[in-house]
Amino acid sequence: MSTDSIETKARRSPCVGSDETLSVFEKAGYGLGDMASNFYWKTFEVFLIYFYTDVFGLSAAVAGTMLLVTRVWDAVNDPIIGWIADRTRTRWGRFRPYLIWMSIPFAISGMFAFYTPDLSPNGKIVYAYVSFLLLMTCYAAINIPYGALMGVISANSLERTSVSTYRFVFAFTGGVIVQYFTLDLVAWYGRTSAGEGIAGTVDEQVGFFWTMTTYAVAAMFLFWICFATTRERITGDVIAPSTIRQDVGDLLGNGPWFVLMAFGFLQLLGAFIRGGAILYYFKYLCGDATIASTYLVAGSLASIAGMLLTKKAAKLIGKKRLMMISSLAMAASSASLFWIDVDQLKWIFAIHIIGSFIGGPGPVLLWAMYADVADYSQWKNKRRATGLIFSAATFSQKFGCAIGAAAAGFMLDGFGYAPPIAGVEQAQTPETLRGVRLMISLLPAAFYAASALCLLAYRIDEKTLKQIESDLRQPVI
Template identity: 25%
Template structure:
């Protein structure tokens, strides 16, 4: 039997069971996207400042401009996705259609052929971001189309985040090693490493395209609205949904806070290891520890959630992340501790454990707010909802781009010095790695405390929706 059809006849309509192959197939889409997203998040800023040759302030402003464009573009994509019904799949088809040009623009973003050209940087980064949306919005909606079963969604999200962090590990650990290998001077932050960055991104982008095609082949859309019910979807439905869907508003603000925290910390990680710890050779291990806890803890998420509930799970792991950041700060300001690289790694592991579980599980809440919207309005506009969450997580990414750029400019970061920075610049880098992210985590904890869709509530909502449709 085809694995896309492997569900029991005893299942209630809409509450489908998914095979492990289906979960891995769906998760491979996140793995593919993270090979590009995480590379951009972790390394594009240092590529622009130290390799491509534009100032930190100019790069920061560009990141903000691109995100403003996304605020306009994302709801347009969401409306198109909800209204359209392509033959290759309402949501799946975009994995292929968008995947091919996305691969090209990802490679061009890390090409040094027009070194120092702000116009070239804008064109390629805007193109990359728009194409990423064209894949990410329908991919997020695809999640909600596979099943209504909350236990299955939890298992699916656990597998998905495992795969996403596999991508993060491949980027965090692998990218600097490959760039150093191909770079003539063995560095990742010098103008001589331009061709090495281009080669590395070509490898990662092409692997990502293969994974997107695999995701397309392994997924099947089952929970969909009738075509007549979605043909009148408009961009303005986004704001209507945001106004009337309280849980969606809570989740949206959690997204912006969480992604701002991750983007700021990730983009500063390479600066931190090179200039603060002064151990660039340890950068791959430090970045890898941003993903490794996922392979230990994400498979345990379904059991943890059953034991303590999803809100308590958020509180526990957000607190663990804050503890890890406090540890990292203390280690970084005491010279005798900073020289002990294993302590830096322990603190990074603790911090990453909290971040991975809390921010990983938030994706399981997206199908819940989609169902809540369908329950209250009669419209299951998955594309619009994912466009809205996309706007907020990209707003978080915007902060992750503009804040580091402006902070580095404020502390007089010297982009031409590949070995050391002033004490003030090092302090600014430390703000970016732990202080600002810790403040955002405290805010995220307050936001998620307002989320009210417990499992018994959302299960009742989903069963009522299916009873209406029968």
């Protein structure tokens, strides 16, 4: 057999790679990348609206509009980054290099998005738009290749579920760090000295900038470690060349991908409405904003515990069924807050912990299933576009984040929320307090329940997955 014929067969093989068991070291290394991302993502989820209204100085409506408008760029930018990443060729692979190339811009953009300049009101609005747009561009340019890397790190679906488990354990650990330390770091960095102003007061503008700088530098180093400890096993050169029209056509004909897009969008929409209300809930209804950090950390630790059981539970009852159960548990947990009295902190915490534990497998399964969808697309179309599939997935997540954060801003404005004036807290009306209560309970619960219903249309079952894996291992002669 000639060398040319061997190479031709290799190029035509639909899937070249290894489904070997990955080392704990590599899985943990991959997980550190999402810890890096969550230093930003969890900050967006919990503190972004608060930062723009109470620290940066925008009205809730202006902040909400800004977060919504900037996503128009994401609609164009994300698929382009995924398409480019699919066609990147380096000795390190096609996705890993971006973890090095974009880590420094990612850090710098994060720092300056949380900087409050001394500008006129209109000047601050322009700065907010430009800095946040730049931040989300850099976020996409590193996070889309990072997410796509999971689709080529192994050819085995259950092994990818294991990798996804490590990913989200580290991601939620990063979230715990943000939830627990952010307000303390803001206070520490922003506390004025005895000789400046009033001793013991906190400049939150300074505090948030240096807190985000700390997270940004840590994220940069974590992405470097992720690059050094992982490798790509499903090689891109074995897939037949395709045009962007073909790739987009394949994507639009991928029914399971649409289902996961809708699921992820609804999940994030609920999460960001709920997350945006948490600080206001504990500050104005419970009377102590510091409780929020403990509440968030307790939920994240419970989620991590639930994540650790994901692989075994998915093997026992299937990914789809487990993800539906997780979503419904989150819906029930959120809805219950509407009826629990704000002074019943033990019940508030207990139900939150239980819901978070059962809901823990959800994000693990979602991204493992996106990798399955990439395999399904290749199996169906004989072409692979992992980067495009994951970029579209990331866009749905970011769009859910944007709509959720914007909705939180619009709702606060609609409910009559009065932000501090010159650092002085304003009294909130009963209508505002009821609105905040709705935002942390019934409204997100409706979106979580709707996401569970979406999964009824997901058609890739465990039997189909085994067939896909088997077929993709066979070389095409």
